[in-house]
Amino acid sequence: MNLTLDVWRQRHAGDQGRIVRYQAGGISPDMSFLEMLDVVNEGLILGGDEPIAFDHDCREGICGMCGFMINGIAHGPERATTVCQLHMRHFRDGDSLTIEPWRAGAFPVVRDLIVDRSAFDRIIAAGGFISASTGSAPEANNIAVPKQDADSAMDAAACIGCGACVAACPNASAMLFTAAKVVHLGVLPQGQPERKGRVKAMVETMDGLGFGHCTNIGECAAVCPKEIGMDTIAFLNRDLARSAVLTGNGRA
Amino acid sequence: MREDRAVTAATRSPPASGPAAPVLLPGTSVARKQLVAITGVVGVLYVLVHMLGNLHAFQGPRQLNHYGEYLRTIGEPLLPRSMLLWIARIVLLTAVTIHIGLTAQLALRSRAARPVRYVHPGVVQASYASRTMRWGGLALLGFIVFHLMDLSWGVHPHFVRGDVYHNAVTGFRRWPVTAVYLAAMAALGLHLYHGTWSVFQTLGVNRPRWDRAIHRGALTLALIVGLGFSTVPVAVLVHLVK
Numbered sequence: 001m002n003l004t005l006d007v008w009r010q011r012h013a014g015d016q017g018r019i020v021r022y023q024a025g026g027i028s029p030d031m032s033f034l035e036m037l038d039v040v041n042e043g044l045i046l047g048g049d050e051p052i053a054f055d056h057d058c059r060e061g062i063c064g065m066c067g068f069m070i071n072g073i074a075h076g077p078e079r080a081t082t083v084c085q086l087h088m089r090h091f092r093d094g095d096s097l098t099i100e101p102w103r104a105g106a107f108p109v110v111r112d113l114i115v116d117r118s119a120f121d122r123i124i125a126a127g128g129f130i131s132a133s134t135g136s137a138p139e140a141n142n143i144a145v146p147k148q149d150a151d152s153a154m155d156a157a158a159c160i161g162c163g164a165c166v167a168a169c170p171n172a173s174a175m176l177f178t179a180a181k182v183v184h185l186g187v188l189p190q191g192q193p194e195r196k197g198r199v200k201a202m203v204e205t206m207d208g209l210g211f212g213h214c215t216n217i218g219e220c221a222a223v224c225p226k227e228i229g230m231d232t233i234a235f236l237n238r239d240l241a242r243s244a245v246l247t248g249n250g251r252a
Numbered sequence: 253m254r255e256d257r258a259v260t261a262a263t264r265s266p267p268a269s270g271p272a273a274p275v276l277l278p279g280t281s282v283a284r285k286q287l288v289a290i291t292g293v294v295g296v297l298y299v300l301v302h303m304l305g306n307l308h309a310f311q312g313p314r315q316l317n318h319y320g321e322y323l324r325t326i327g328e329p330l331l332p333r334s335m336l337l338w339i340a341r342i343v344l345l346t347a348v349t350i351h352i353g354l355t356a357q358l359a360l361r362s363r364a365a366r367p368v369r370y371v372h373p374g375v376v377q378a379s380y381a382s383r384t385m386r387w388g389g390l391a392l393l394g395f396i397v398f399h400l401m402d403l404s405w406g407v408h409p410h411f412v413r414g415d416v417y418h419n420a421v422t423g424f425r426r427w428p429v430t431a432v433y434l435a436a437m438a439a440l441g442l443h444l445y446h447g448t449w450s451v452f453q454t455l456g457v458n459r460p461r462w463d464r465a466i467h468r469g470a471l472t473l474a475l476i477v478g479l480g481f482s483t484v485p486v487a488v489l490v491h492l493v494k
C-alpha cells in the first residue's frame with residue numbers, strides 16, 4: 001500500500017508546529033498503524049531526519065499510551081480500537097491521512113504526536129481511589145458484591161485513560177474519563193464511604209484543570225476504545241447533584 | 253482525611269503542569285449545566301402550554317381573544333388582574349436569562365479548553381441538533397425578540413391591542429413573516445430534540461434501559477411542539493384561518 005500522510009510536527013512544547021507531508025510506501029495491510037509509522041520513521045532516520053514521535057507501550061490495546069487523530073477521528077475509523085490495534089487493511093491504497101495530536105489546553109503537546117496527559121493523573125489523585133488500609137489481602141468473599149454492580153464496575157474500569165474522549169469532544173471535556181472512574185468506584189461497596197466527596201473533588205479538579213463541559217453530544221463514547229458509555233456521565237451527574245443536596249460524606 | 257491522602261498522592265508523583273485551583277461545586281461545569289437543564293425544562297413546559305393555547309385560533313376570533321383575556325383574569329378576584337401573567341413573565345425572563353448567561357459562560361470555557369484547533373475536524377455520530385445548540389439557541393433568542401415586537405409590543409403594521417386574532421391573521425397573511433416563524437420553529441424543534449434528551453442525561457435521570465424511550469420521547473415532543481406551532485401561521489397563509 002502507498003499512503004500520503006500529513007503529520008503534525010512540533011519540536012517541543014514551545015515550538016509553533018506545522019503539518020509536514022510524507023509518502024509511506026510498501027506498507028503491508030497486516031501492519032498496525034504504529035508499525036506503519038515505524039516504517040516511515042526508519043526511512044526518516046536513514047535520510048538523517050528526526051523520526052515522528054508518538055507514544056506507545058503495550059501495542060495490544062490495554063495500556064492507554066497510544067493515540068492520535070486520524071482524519072479528525074480519535075484512534076482512527078475503527079470503533080473500539082486503539083491506534084496500536086488499528087490495522088492498515090482498514091485503509092485503501094492511495095489514501096490521504098491527516099495525523100494530529102490530541103488537542104486540549106489541558107493536554108499540552110510535548111513533541112509531534114505526544115501530549116502530556118498528567119491532567120488525568122491529577123483528576124485521579126483528587127478522588128479516584130479508595131482509602132482502604134493495606135496489609136494482608138482481605139478474604140475475597142467477605143464483602144458480597146451483586147453481579148450487576150460487579151459488571152458495571154468492571155465495564156467502567158476498562159477505561160485505559162488514553163484521552164481519546166477529551167480529544168474527540170468539541171468542548172475538550174474530560175467527563176467520560178472522570179465518569180468512568182466515578183462509576184468504577186461508586187457502584188462497589190468499598191467505594192461507598194467516600195462516594196460523595198469523591199465525585200465533588202474529581203469534578204472540581206477536572207474543571208480547575210481547564211477541561212470543557214459536557215454537552216451530551218456523545219462523540220467521546222463513540223471513539224472510546226473501551227466502549228465506556230454515556231450512561232457513566234448520567235451516573236456522575238446524578239452523584240454530583242445528590243452530593244450537593246444531601247449532607248454527610250456517605251452513600252450518595 | 254480524604255484531602256490529606258489526595259495531597260500525598262499528588263506529591264508522590266509531581267504533575268508536569270503547574271497546580272490548578274479546583275473550581276468549587278456551585279461553579280463546576282456540571283452544577284451550572286444542571287441549572288441550564290432546569291431552566292430549559294421551564295422553557296419546554298412553557299412552549300408546550302403556549303402551543304396548545306395557540307390552537308384556539310382554529311376555533312375562531314371570539315375563542316382566541318377570549319383565551320387571551322382569560323390569561324389575564326386567572327385568579328381573580330383573589331389576585332389582581334394580570335398578576336399571574338406577570339409572575340409567569342418574570343419566571344420566564346429569569347429562566348431565559350440564567351439559561352443564556354450560563355450557556356454563554358460554559359461555551360466560552362469550552363472554547364478556551366481547546367486553544368489549538370484541529371487541522372482536519374471530524375464528526376463520528378453527533379446529531380445536527382446536538383452540534384447546533386449554540387447557534388440554534390441564538391437564533392431562538394433573535395426570534396423571541398422579533399416575536400415579542402411583532403405580537404406583544406405591536407411593532408406590526410395592522411396592530412390592534414387586545415385583538416390577538418386580528419393581529420395574528422394580518423401578520424401571517426404576509427409570507428415573509430410566516431417564513432420567519434416557520435424557520436424559528438425548525439430551530440426550536442432541533443433545540444428541543446437534543447435539549448429534552450440532554451436534560452435527562454444532565455440531571456442524571458437517564459438509565460441505559462430508558463435511553464431509547466427518552467430519545468423517542470424527545471423526538472416526539474420536538475415534532476409536536478414544532479409542528480403544532482407551525483399549524484397556525486400555515487393555516488392563515490393558505491386561508492384556512494381568516
Ligand code: HEM
Nearest residue numbers: 215289292295296355385386389390392393447450451454
Ligand atoms: C432564548 C434563547 C436560547 C438560547 C441562546 C439557548 C441556548 C442553549 C444552549 C447553548 C444550550 C446547550 C447547553 C449546553 O449543552 O452546554 C441549551 C440547552 C437547552 N435549552 Fe436552550 N437556549 C435558548 C432557548 C431555549 C428555549 C426557548 C428552550 C425551551 C423550549 C430551551 C431549552 C433547552 C434545553 C431543554 C436544553 C438542554 C439542557 C441540557 O443539556 O441539559 N432553550 N440552550
Ligand code: FES
Nearest residue numbers: 057059064066084
Ligand atoms: S500502545 Fe498500549 S494501548 Fe496502544
